[in-house]
Amino acid sequence: MCGIIGFYSPDAHCCKNDLISMTATLSHRGPDDRGIWVEEAKGVGLGHTRLSILDLSPLGHQPMQSSCGRYVVAYNGEIYNHAELRKDLGGYPFRSSSDTETLLAVIAAWGLQSAIERCVGMFAFALWDRHESKLFLVRDRMGIKPLYYGRAADGWVLGSELKALRKHPCYAAALNRNALALYFRHNYIPAPYTIYSDTWKVEPGQIVVLSKNGVKKTSWWDLEKVWRKGHEAPRNFSDEEATDSLESLLTDAVRLRMLSDVPLGAFLSGGVDSSTVVALMQSLSPNPVKTFSIGFHEAKFNEAENAKDVAAHLGTDHTELYVTSRDLLDVVPSIPQHWDEPFADSSQIPTYLLSRLTREHVTVSLSGDGGDELFSGYERYFYAERWGRVAAIPLVFRQMVKRLLRVAPPSLLKLLGKRCQKVRWRLDLLGMTEFIEFYQYLLSHFKHPCDLVLGAEELPTPLTMHGASPEEHNALMALKDLQMYLPEDILTKVDRASMAVALEARVPLLDHRVVEFAAMTPRIQKVRDGQGKWLLRQVLYRHVPMGLVDRPKMGFGVPVHLWLRDDLKEWAGDLLAPSVIRRQGYLDADLVEQVWREHLSGKANWGYYLWDLLMFQAWLEAWS
Structure with a gap:
């Protein structure tokens, strides 16, 4: 995993020092190497910070130029089937075993869209076409890897995180009140918007083309079309056929994501999704898979015992860490630095601690995210x-x-x-x-x-x-979650938490082949006997006894509502003071004060609402 940045203005000079400063802001995403590339005559430059995963040698250095000289790329992600793509190219004279070189080679041979349509992976990259003088910004199908772009005077800046854009001297960073309203509705800002005006997220499955003629956006993979097509023409498999097919697909998705030149492990909560991923990993590995869990002393929030039982059954090399409320609270001040636009999913805190624990042992970790959206796991369905x-x-x-x-x-x-x-x-x-x-x-x-x-x-x-x-209705709810909640909340949370400690997180359940299979799976094989994820459970039960994983869903929450009446009361009170709110001029101070007072008095539990307010206020204090 890596960090990428860039600048492009057809009519302006590209300052090398600005690129160096922007690139430095993403050193946490790629601590192993750093590079920039500039073509001053065209007003374009790219930067890259590298977390070495495949081909640890200097031959994987970026930005990288294609052997034909036409393309230059700054790339973040992994193309898991790149070895197969190399075979398809025939006798291409590769210099390295890096998937970045593979990406450039297939683009040069087949064209951009045809090449990425054949890629199995997660990625976001900026590709400069020296012949056409166009900058292509590309994001993977499900939005696993982030990419932002925005106006900077007469040019454009881009980066894996907004902090890189802010570093350019021509970037205005003006707060977008309309996007802020979306944040307070959803606790995140949905694509294509960001907290700043004239700044956007590249959307999942999208190509954004920047040139002297302006901006052009196209979709190279359309989730809604895939989901609609699957709903209209579901597979007519028996239960056993469907279970066999899903297990085969998931096994291949996991196998591909175990490709690594550095130590690899997995997050394990003991729930259906992560247990399925770990079970399939262990079935493919001759050695015990390294697994990691976070535990809480409060039984209501603790999944560590379940994870320990699953790990023991599968025979993994399991590590767990029990954290206290003090450990969790100590993370709070750093949140605005890691999530550099307002973001208020409180499970960001334990996710960060889990990533930090995991990074002490491995550089890559597989995760079980995506199962609830694909196979109707949420209670709200x-x-x-x-x-x-x-x-x-x-x-x-x-x-x-x-x-x-x-x-x-x-x-x-x-x-x-x-x-x-x-x-x-x-x-x-x-x-x-x-x-x-x-x-x-x-x-x-x-x-x-x-x-x-x-x-x-x-x-x-x-x-x-x-x-x-x-x-x-069930299919519609799942589609909307796949379009918004999954990429903008879940995947954003995991990306920022893992990248803050230079850990690469991989999500095999979001292999696009699995997504397409789920789209064609009828509801009766997703929901049965009042329980979601029926088909995914059938795969898991082939590896783990039902009794170890059949339990109510707990999530990964923290007791925010209690903290705000105790340990965080003073910190919250300072950020929410009416005089502060009025001086800033963004929020209705009377409404904020009402919510805060009602929560403190016990008249209402406004914990989640207050966390939204506090994450915005903390972000504003850190970045204003």
Whole structure:
């Protein structure tokens, strides 16, 4: 894994010193090597920091130029089938065993889109075409690896993290209030937006082309089309055939991700997803796989005992670390440095500690992320019946409620006291006319974020743009999670936490072949007897007894709501002080104060909402 940066302006000089400064900000992503490449006459430059995984020699140095001289790339990621791609090229004179050289060779031979369509992997890269004078920004199918780009005067800057863009002297870093409203709804900022104006994320499966003619965006892989096609034409497999096929696909996905020239292991929580990955790893390895878990002394949050039992059954070389609330709290001040736009999934803290533990032993770790979205594992996927109760109310009445809500003064509902929010939420539900509105509401933290963010208007997202989505509610919920929650929350969390300690995290369940298989799997093989991930469980039960892994889902949470009334009270109070909020001018200070006071008094549990507020305030303090 690596960090990449770049600058491009057809009409401006590319300053080498600026590239050096930008590249230095990403040294944590690639501590093993660093390089820059500049073509001053074209106003373009690329930078790279390297975490050496394949071919540890200097021959893997980046930015790297193709042997034909046409292309230069700064690349972050892994192409797991690059050995097979080399065979397809025939007698190509490779100088190294680096997958970066493979990527350049297949692009030169087959063209950019044809080449990446044949790649199995995770990646984000910037490719300069010296013949066409175009800069191509490319991101993998599922958005596993990040890539940002933004305006800098008359040019463009890009990087794996926003801190690299901020380092360029022409980058303005102006806060985007509309994106901030999205953050308070979702606890992350969904693509293509970022916290800064005139700055965007390259979206999963997208190619962004920068040239003297402007910007052009195209999709080289479309998740929604894949999901819709699978839903419309599901596989007609028996249960045994489906289990055999999924196990075969997953085994190959895991095998490819075990390719490494450095020590490798896996995160293990003891749940279905990570246990399946580890079980298949162990089936492929002649030696005990190294596995890692974090434990908590609070039983409600502790999965370490389950992970230990699974590790013992599989015979892995298991390491666990029990952390205290003090260990967790000590991480809080560093969060804005690692997640350099507001991000408020509190499991970021234990994920960082798990990554730090793992990095003490290995350089690469496999993870089980993606199983819930692909195979209907989240409890909320069973909530569609609630919409059925709302939809049963006559539409005319619901539309009337919606119109009344638009004109009703907030002071009217405030007369209801502490019941105000619950009443408003129920009235909101009555005012909804489509299921997708209901699902967005279900996922939302602040239900009305523009009441909180001064002068903001919400921007469109996949949860507000209906498109040609599957009609069946369960499939639609999963699609929206794959488009938003997975890349912008889960994968962002894992990328920043692991890269902060120079650990490469790999996610075999998100192999695009597995995704395409899941899209064509009928619901009856995902959800059965009131339980999600049925088919994935059948694969796991071939390796691990049902009794070791069949238990309620715990997640990876931390007791934020309790900390805020105790250890974090003073820190939170300083960040949320009304005088501070008013001086900054971004949020409604009265609303913030109300939420804070109600939480401290015990009238309400606003833990998640306050964590959203505090992560923004901490970010603002660190980066303003």
